[in-house]
Each structure stands twice: as C-alpha cells, then as structure tokens.
Amino acid sequence: MYSIQIHTVFNKLLSFYCLMGIWYRGEKTTTTDNMLRVFYSIYLPSFLISLIVATVTNENIDQAIFSCECGIANAVLCVKLWIFIWEQEKILDLLNRISVFSIQNYEEFKVFERKLEKFMKFASIFLRVFFVYTFPILIGPFVGNKRKLLVDFAFPLDYKNNEIAFWIAYIYYSHTFCP
Numbered sequence: 649m650y651s652i653q654i655h656t657v658f659n660k661l662l663s664f665y666c667l668m669g670i671w672y673r674g675e676k677t678t679t680t681d682n683m684l685r686v687f688y689s690i691y692l693p694s695f696l697i698s699l700i701v702a703t704v705t706n707e708n709i710d711q712a713i714f715s716c717e718c719g720i721a722n723a724v725l726c727v728k729l730w731i732f733i734w735e736q737e738k739i740l741d742l743l744n745r746i747s748v749f750s751i752q753n754y755e756e757f758k759v760f761e762r763k764l765e766k767f768m769k770f771a772s773i774f775l776r777v778f779f780v781y782t783f784p785i786l787i788g789p790f791v792g793n794k795r796k797l798l799v800d801f802a803f804p805l806d807y808k809n810n811e812i813a814f815w816i817a818y819i820y821y822s823h824t825f826c827p
Contacts (some may be wrong), residue, residue, distance in 0.1 A: 651744075651759040651784050657775075671736045678795040685733050691723050695820075696722045701802035713760060716765050718799050786822055 665671040671683035677685075706712040721749055723818035732739070753756040788798045797807070799821070807817035 649749045649750045649752055650754060652745065652748065652757075652760065652764075655768055657772060658743065670733055680825070688733060688767060689730055691823075693722075693726045695801065698803065699799070700799040702800050705802065706800060715800055777804065789818060 662671070666673050669681070670688060672678070672681035696719055699715050699722060702712045703715040703719060704765050706715060752762060785798065789795050797817065801821070803820070805813035805816060807813040
C-alpha cells in the first residue's frame, strides 16, 4: 500500500490561517479564537459599508460607479470569508477525505504523484502571482507626488488633508483590501 497525505503547501496554508486567527488549532475553540473570528466577521464587512456610503455620497459619477463595483466584489468576498471562517470543520473534513488515502498499485501511485506535483506547481505559482498582485495595491498610494488611495471610501477622519488620518485610513484600507 502506498499512502497519499496532505501536501506540504496545504499544510503551510492551514498554518497561515491559524497564525492569522481565521482558523483555530485543536478540537475545541477558545474564547480568544472565537473573539478573533467575530472580529474578522465584523471588521471586513465594515469596508463594504464604507464603500456603500462612498457610493451614495460621491459627487463624481465615475468614482461612485467604481466604489459600487468594489463594494459588490467586497460583498461576495465577505460571504466567502464568513463561510471560510465558520465552516472550518467541514472544510478540513473534506480536505482529509480527498487528500488522505492509499493506492495499491505502484504505477498508479507514481502517475498520481506526478499529477499532484504538477498541480502543486500550478498552485504555488498562483499564490505567488496573487501576492505580486497585492503589492501594487499596497504601494499604489505612494506613487506620484500626491498620496491618494486607489479606492475612495467613507472614513470618519479627513484622510485627504491630514497625514495621521491618511496613515490610519491606509492601514484600514490595506487590511481590508488585502487581508
């Protein structure tokens, strides 16, 4: 019998989710784990509310349309994130069902192993491209002679005219746009 286990790339991703506080380790959740999950469930949709307010109050129709499009994308991602956060047990169970098994024939095992390695190369390239994509979002406000965030959103502080308010808005923007 030749056994197949969860690939190391998936194990690293699972560790990353636990490190961020999105998922928890162990069989039972602690109060801290639940508080972090509730925080993520409230904090990330707050950017959606901010985009909706910006859409309604923006005088520039092009900026309003762009804020609305970003809000729709953010709403879809928030729903996906809620499912991802609160259905951890089901996701891990499914991952174990499709990733941990045995093969009796050595040739079939080698064919599967080659296909799995090809897929994991694709997945690792995809993850690298994703992180390269988020880099311009994070440095975009600093390109040019005026600091401006890529998306106009409603924020209680005047981040367009105040340096400290800009940095607070930038941290909020970067954590919600690129969690």
